[in-house]
Amino acid sequence: MERKKILSNVKNRELVMKRRNQMIKGAISLFKEKGFHRTTTREIAKESGFSIGTLYEYIRTKEDVLFLVCDSIYEQVKQRLELVIAKEVPSVKMLKNVVRAYFELMDEMQEEVLVMYQEVKSLEKEAQEYVLKKEREMVDMLKQVIESCLPEHNISDMDTELIANNIFIQGQMWGFRRWILQKQFKLDEYIDRQLFYLMRVLLIEE
Amino acid sequence: MERKKILSNVKNRELVMKRRNQMIKGAISLFKEKGFHRTTTREIAKESGFSIGTLYEYIRTKEDVLFLVCDSIYEQVKQRLELVIAKEVPSVKMLKNVVRAYFELMDEMQEEVLVMYQEVKSLEKEAQEYVLKKEREMVDMLKQVIESCLPEHNISDMDTELIANNIFIQGQMWGFRRWILQKQFKLDEYIDRQLFYLMRVLLIEE
Amino acid sequence: MERKKILSNVKNRELVMKRRNQMIKGAISLFKEKGFHRTTTREIAKESGFSIGTLYEYIRTKEDVLFLVCDSIYEQVKQRLELVIAKEVPSVKMLKNVVRAYFELMDEMQEEVLVMYQEVKSLEKEAQEYVLKKEREMVDMLKQVIESCLPEHNISDMDTELIANNIFIQGQMWGFRRWILQKQFKLDEYIDRQLFYLMRVLLIEE
Amino acid sequence: MERKKILSNVKNRELVMKRRNQMIKGAISLFKEKGFHRTTTREIAKESGFSIGTLYEYIRTKEDVLFLVCDSIYEQVKQRLELVIAKEVPSVKMLKNVVRAYFELMDEMQEEVLVMYQEVKSLEKEAQEYVLKKEREMVDMLKQVIESCLPEHNISDMDTELIANNIFIQGQMWGFRRWILQKQFKLDEYIDRQLFYLMRVLLIEE
DNA sequence: AATGAATGAGCCTTCATTCAT
DNA sequence: TATGAATGAAGGCTCATTCAT
Structure with a gap:
């Protein structure tokens, strides 16, 4: 890109x-x-x-700093995710590991992600679009993981998109709704329960 | 309050x-x-x-204006939701109607909600907490709807909390991730698919 | 205008x-x-x-101040000259009086005029043109005085233009070449000699 | 010097x-x-x-550059004029040729001269005086040309000074009042008419 | 109650100049 | 000699807030 x-x-x-x-x-x-x-x-x-x-x-300009920051955050997240994906062969186990890794990453970088969410709008059009493309890429990563891990499951493309988006924001939510969530859940609990329901959504029995 | x-x-x-x-x-x-x-x-x-x-x-101060704005937005959302809830008796149908109504509301007010998400952090501590309480209230509304509509379903409180939060942010997501979602889904499609998977999560067959 | x-x-x-x-x-x-x-x-x-x-x-902007200053200077000069012109009927005497008045004015306002000459270029295009128009107006005033005072003299329009311009800058020269001229001439001497030669140029005997 | x-x-x-x-x-x-x-x-x-x-x-310092530039411009003008003077013997014809050459030079270097006029004031005292001395030298060159070309004409020293100054600034005027003059005159016309009137001023018949 | 002129702290940015390499 | 990264004083301009009318 x-x-x-x-x-x-x-x-x-x-x-x-x-x-x-x-x-x-x-x-x-x-x-x-x-x-x-x-x-x-x-x-x-x-x-x-x-x-x-x-x-x-x-x-x-000052805005350049913001752009650099946003760019760097996405780049880090993307690289970390790619690392996890590269380590395994596609399977339900891999899917769960990737989602788990993503949630853990969002926990680690919750402040950075918060910053991004609140400030992207301050970027000028062009920079904003660049950042949104990065986000698009990340959702696509999740989508591909789902597709490759569940080859026979016949989920429509739109549904995969939806589910990928849901996972994506459930991860972010952990960070920027921390005041609510982190009072009631430990990170592991949160991940476990979200994974539990994800399996239901994907009709995977364990 | x-x-x-x-x-x-x-x-x-x-x-x-x-x-x-x-x-x-x-x-x-x-x-x-x-x-x-x-x-x-x-x-x-x-x-x-x-x-x-x-x-x-x-x-x-200028911040007072922001607070007034945030307060007003939550108040509107809350009132609208209460209206829907008051109209029906608890049932799966009601649950779906409430969630549908909430998603439609988020579509209508997507810009207002976007503003809030991006600016709450600019409020001083006290005002911020007040706004977060409002949000808490709304999640609680969803939680109560789930509980009252599915009395025999035995979902743990924490799981209800999680599901309510998921619904809550899936609604907001429609607005503040519009660049991605609204390219691929019409509002009705989005609602339908999210409801479809919500039913799966809640083990409700139709 | x-x-x-x-x-x-x-x-x-x-x-x-x-x-x-x-x-x-x-x-x-x-x-x-x-x-x-x-x-x-x-x-x-x-x-x-x-x-x-x-x-x-x-x-x-800061430039606005410069424009205001330039505008004000020209306006003052123009008004003062119009006053002198209004006081008399056209004649060689009037011509000499106007030129004398103009030179005296340039002496009085020499610093202002100096400022203008050195800074107009700092104005943006549009403002610069406006100021140049003002200057044009002043040369035209001198031109008209020459024409109305010497009706039978048959000087071509271009020559009148040239002579008016020469007078115009001889006045300004007194101010912004003061280091040279004001060492050697008193104002009255300068005016007298310039008028003397102006009469020669215009073929007027006295 | x-x-x-x-x-x-x-x-x-x-x-x-x-x-x-x-x-x-x-x-x-x-x-x-x-x-x-x-x-x-x-x-x-x-x-x-x-x-x-x-x-x-x-x-x-940056000012040194400006000084170097101003110095160089004057030096060029001076050298070019000296060249013309050296080519002929004193006579009315030579006077006209020198003035013509000076006007042509001012046409060629109009932008440089403009720069000088607008920026000299930014020089510090000492440098400013040095540049003014250069200008003095140039006026003196014109003065000497007039004197040597018209030995019997009995113009007072002050009048020669005045006329030399007038010629000097009429040349510069061509450049820094170009917006007005160069709309109405071609360079040759301008020179011809100024020379025509100069002859009248000097009582030279042709 | 309403107005809007006045204030000045503070922000982003530039650029002449220096100095270690 | 030549280079160019580093510096920080200083400048233009904004805007939340006040207060006399």
């Missing part, structure tokens, strides 16, 4: 990657705490360990 | 209500368009039909 | 005029001292006697 | 000259386009073909 390019004054590619990673790390920690709008570029620079001038050597 | 009080300089209660409704209406329309942070108090005042000075006679 | 409108948040027309005059006065004094680019908006606000916030209630 | 020294870290004289000429060429082209203040040192470096670090090996 074509990667949206954020322009930088600095030419050295490695340095750009290094500084941007510093930036992303600093920014995420600030966005978690106070959101995008309440975080100033100076704070981002400071938290990243360099001056405001340096910050602007690596981006063009 | 105790209502969080927003202070106003104006004493006439009716006038306060009238002006605040103007404000909420104006603000929602602006927040939908550009979000809370990008909307200025001047714009809210203008859209509401009065001056910036007057705006500040009825609230203390 | 259509006046280019500078937008203001403040509605009260009289107040806008009053504040803008304060602004123009303050700005001219600063521009004289350090030029447009080296003057900050904060300084303009302070010199004008109000806060930076108030400054921006009456203009949209 | 003593040349104002711009300090350089680099010792090799030839290299300094070479790099500075690159700089002047690059800077003039940028100043023409956007003025001194809107041009950044980075842009100057890039346009000159070297890095920002290198730029600062050959100058101390």
